[in-house]
Amino acid sequence: PQLRYPARLNCAVELLDRNLATRAGHPAVVTAAETLTYAQLAARVNRIAHVLVHRQGLVPGNRVLLRGANTAWMVAAYFAVLKAGGVVVATMPLLRAKEIGQMLRKARISHALCDARLAPELRLAAAEAPDLRHVLHWGDGALEALCAEAPPDFPACDTAAEDVCLIGFTSGTTGEPKGTMHFHRDMLAICDAYGREVLRPTPDDIFIGSPPLAFTFGLGGLVLFPFRVGATAVLLEKPAPEELLPAIARHRATICFTAPTAYRAMALAIAGGDHDVSSLRKCVSAGEALPRPVFDLWQRTTGLPLMDGIGATEMLHIFIAAPEHAIRPGATGLPVPGYEAKVIGPDGAEAPRDTPGRLAVRGPTGCRYLADPRQAQYVQGGWNITGDTYVQDADGYFWYQARSDDMIISAGYNIAGPEVEAALLTHPTVAECGVVGAPDEERGQVVKAFIVLKPGIAADAALARALQDHVKAAIAPYKYPRAVAFVAALPRTETGKLQRFALRRQAQGPSA
Ligand code: 3UK
Structure with missing residues (x-):
């Protein structure tokens, strides 16, 4: 252009x-x-x-x-x-x-x-x-x-x-x-x-x-x-x-x-x-x-x-x-x-295709923070590091995984909350959901799902189990939510984003 x-x-x-x-x-x-x-x-x-x-x-x-x-x-x-x-x-x-x-x-x-x-x-x-x-x-x-x-x-x-x-x-x-x-x-x-x-x-x-x-x-x-x-x-x-x-x-x-x-x-x-x-x-x-x-x-x-x-x-x-x-x-x-966009590994070099890493982009617009030392984190070597984890496929397409600091690490597995959310959304009872890591002694973190049910659907332990089985059948079973909580609404920002930090705070508490 x-x-x-x-x-x-x-x-x-x-x-x-x-x-x-x-x-x-x-x-x-x-x-x-x-x-x-x-x-x-x-x-x-x-x-x-x-x-x-x-x-x-x-x-x-x-x-x-x-x-x-x-x-x-x-x-x-x-x-x-x-x-x-x-x-x-x-x-x-x-x-x-x-x-x-x-x-x-x-x-x-x-x-x-x-x-x-x-x-x-x-x-x-x-x-x-x-x-x-x-x-x-x-x-x-x-x-x-x-x-x-x-x-x-x-x-x-x-x-x-x-x-x-x-x-x-x-x-x-x-x-x-x-x-x-x-x-x-x-x-x-x-x-x-x-x-x-x-x-x-x-x-x-x-x-x-x-x-x-x-x-x-x-x-x-x-x-x-x-x-x-x-x-x-x-x-x-x-x-x-x-x-x-x-x-x-x-x-x-x-x-x-x-x-x-x-x-x-x-x-x-x-x-x-x-x-x-x-x-x-x-x-x-x-x-x-x-x-x-x-x-x-x-x-x-x-x-x-x-x-x-x-x-x-x-x-x-x-x-x-x-x-x-x-x-x-x-x-x-x-x-x-x-x-231009690329996915980079921990060393800052471009990651191989199909491997998750941090997204880096540059172009006609870019980050200029007003008097803020965080500029040096966002812009590195002329590239904007957005804080998102992505995979680039063999054809060049970019596939979102999660915010880099939102990746859930459970028993050594890296799990992206949005992938689990997508699996849950295909269940007919689910209106909205958010998935985060909850602290766990044994696994470090466990996958915890917060679920808003469609009107008229009753929350109970049997439904929680059905949702867990639904995820296991849709994606790799180790990603299933070990903890499930039914909630009336999810915390969102004025820009429509799920407030994962608020869910993580809630995830410290007991689950259904
Ligand atoms: C996330 C997405 C996956 C991502 C924005 C369009 O959202 C906007 O700006 P913000 O500064 O947030 C930026 C962060 O939001 N995000 C936005 N879009 C997507 N993640 N898929 C998407 N399609 O973490 C990004 O780093 O609030 C969006 C236009 C202008 C904007 N300011």
Whole structure:
């Protein structure tokens, strides 16, 4: 792919303003509350940029906190900051004051634009953030009133292609959150690599999905990819599967971005009810491993192959995936054109094919932590080490095993939790499951499964035994869960990931 860009570049111009010549009247963002054409969105962006620069003293390089659900105001705020030459720091809506405060201080944030509904938590955090000087809310009329007085035009800041425009904080499970810095050109590179080469959207596509815009999976899938081709993004404020499904039908959405668990929940709902997803053309799954049974279930239910892809906040977006015609069910895929990937052994040398090892990748985007010594662990010799264990097969396909620090070692065997989860998911009683290592005197660790049963199924010892036998028959018997616990729900992050550390903590306790 062509991934070379001019030295001076503002990604807001390339992604938004470029559409005004030919698609000014085409819907850019559709929400429950409003529909904005590209022209209307551009005008709102310009007004917010004007307020930031002329009323709030923003200068290029200032960091701006954004907090909000997936709405048109959130999208407009994003592009206003980019266009004014500021740096976006978008934060997950559910974060608490403690985490917001860490980010405010770490990124030395000077301005904040915030959905009024999320204002109280930000106010608490702001008390301990001396750099934060300007806070504005939308949704309560404050930003709206300033915008009404501002002109609908704004000259874009003349930024360098390699100026930082986004600091994405990782959904880290332990320790201080890590800020990852991305350039204006990175925002285009993901559209021109994954977008153009793998997803291949058209201007008529209607994108929909669940990830928050503060998560780069959502930013790319719900905003950057559609805008790069002048398509339409449908944004949902409450994107649970039971909301997403009717929204797909209502908006005749064609491209869906969500996590594997949501596809499984939607497939089960489609089978049990009257839902029209016939408009869908492409369905992207990322955020965590796509179990083979979920791929099969979605294909049986909708006729569509799920497009798995592994991405990371550090890499901005997806770097291993496959276009529909090249999908190998169960594998994540091939390096996205423009990226290279390999599996390395303990010594850092490339591992032989079919041998598990650490995934290493490099390409047009990559990890730049904001003032964090962990940079030296993530980037080694120019390669990004994502922390995932993979196998590459003889044809070059990459097969996910587990997070490197999640591999279960039981009586000397290496066992990947996701493989056991995939086996359990093929049992008709299982809705969701998570498999981790539980401490064990004799074996070091034992495989422990946490299982959410489908509605109406009763948990008992006989079912636990049946599930164990089911795994033994499906994969190598030594991988079967020696401990089984039935639970009402699994702990998940706001980005839809199973919180394995929380399950491991629970696994210390007694099991069913
Ligand atoms: C895991 C996957 C197996 C993997 C993300 C798409 O998830 C994203 O970013 P995060 O920083 O997490 C990165 C880690 O998540 N993972 C993601 N996708 C897959 N594991 N199969 C997958 N398909 O451990 C990775 O290292 O939250 C995903 C686009 C942008 C993103 N930021």
